Amino acid sequence: MLSIPDLIKKKRDGGTLSDEEVKTFIQAITNQTIQDCQTGAMLMAIWQKGMVVKETQTLTREMMSSGEVMSWPEEWAGLVVDKHSTGGVGDKVSLVLAPALAACGCKVPMISGRGLAHTGGTLDKLESIPGFNIHQSAEQIQRILGSVGCCIVGQTETLVPADRVLYALRDATSTVDSLPLITGSIISKKGAESLTALVLDVKFGRAALYKDLESAKELAQSLVSVGNGLGVRTGAVLSCMDGTIGRCVGNSLEVIESLETLKGNGPRDLMELVATLGGLLLKMTGLVSDLSEGRKQISDAVIGGAALSKFQAMMEAQGVAAEAARSLCSTRTDYYRVLRKAEHQTELKTPAEGVVLDVDGLVLAEVLHKLGVGRSKAGEPVNHSVGAELLVSLGQRVGKGASWLRLHYEDPAPSPDQMSKLQKALTLGTDRDAQIQQEHTLVKEVLLPH
Ligand code: URA
Secondary structure, three states: OOOHHHHHHHHHOOOOOOHHHHHHHHHHHHOOOOOHHHHHHHHHHHHHHOOOHHHHHHHHHHHHOOOOOOOOOHHHOOOEEEEEEOOOOOOOHHHHHHHHHHHOOOEEEEEOOOOEOOEOOHHHHHOOOOOOOOOOOHHHHHHHHHHOOEEEEOOOOOOOHHHHHHHHHHHHOOOOOOHHHHHHHHHHHHHOOOOOEEEEEEEEOOOOOEOOHHHHHHHHHHHHHHHHHOOOEEEEEEEEOOOOOOOEEOHHHHHHHHHHHHHHHOOHHHHHHHHHHHHHHHHHHOOOOOHHHHHHHHHHHHHOOHHHHHHHHHHHHOOOOHHHHHHHHOOOOOHHHOOOOOOEEEEEEOOOOEEEEEEOHHHHHHHHHHHHHOOOOOOOOOOOOOEEEEOOOOOOEEOOOOEEEEEEEOOOOOOHHHHHHHHHOEEEEOHHHHHHOOOOOOEEEEEOOO
């Protein structure tokens, strides 16, 4: 058996690690018999030399086995599903999709994350609801799935401990952006949920982790192939992330937009993503025979209010007071009776008349991140009430001086430079420019399990 330095040397020199060798590396992490500098060196060797599919598959399997692997009652066989997104701006899909899937008969133990760089985190959004507790043990998760059908929680202490170590060291060694390491990190955690089916929303575009479609597709293919190799029916959607999903960005504002969507008033792009991702999962479980039937069932669950009832029950099961949950889910409610509103609002005005050609989601997200929507280091609090509402749609004709963005802020207030950056996120053009501009396609491609 090779020693850890030998394994590092083998990978450094471009070799392919055997199953036993990958296992030795991961077990050394789990047993804490490896030094951080050795793990860092191996991460850099993997970053530089890559891994073949078989190696990535073994890495993922060993990472998954480094901690608890969840198990479910027999009667849920074939019904346990989840979704993972590579991160977006205004990406509130999970808040609508989890209860919609539960309303369609699935069990959804959705394990989500916090904001990463400029992208928002589902857990931060949900924590803007007073009382919402994202910390649930494996037993509590099972109880909530039994009574409600879905929960949205943080990673438990016992799930994939090897990923916690690797993730922190990847951050410290500039090895985050490695295809095998990203694949191992994402799929090991989903594998430990013992899912029947998993759908991945892999973003490409200006505000995505991978900007170009080709590299996003490479990631999607790696995730799909390793997920299926692990026995989870895994599919992926490649979706464009140039602007924002829906009109709201910011934690409590996104909760409000999600609740409005669950009351049947959702923006088209959000509904499209929810229907496609949910439809695919229903198809992969075999609950429906084709994608269009799956899309219809998910849309009906959202528009007909069944998903809203599930969301209300999930909030209560995760610690929100019954009166607050009822108030948030009732029609024509004042959301700010429950959620905190930012102390200040200001509206940005259009500099000229024209047609809205583009709103740069990355610029919006980067400014909002600095105003408190996100955190600059792990463990910092976020300001749940800061955010922005887009008041115009792509293709809309606007006059000069029309309000196009409502900014919700507190301390720090936006600087003149930040206001000018935000203003530059808007591109106006002529009717002719709008005609020439290509039709915007949100979902570019769907990858199904092999
Ligand atoms: N999300 C994860 O959990 N891991 C990664 O490596 C990237 C995104």
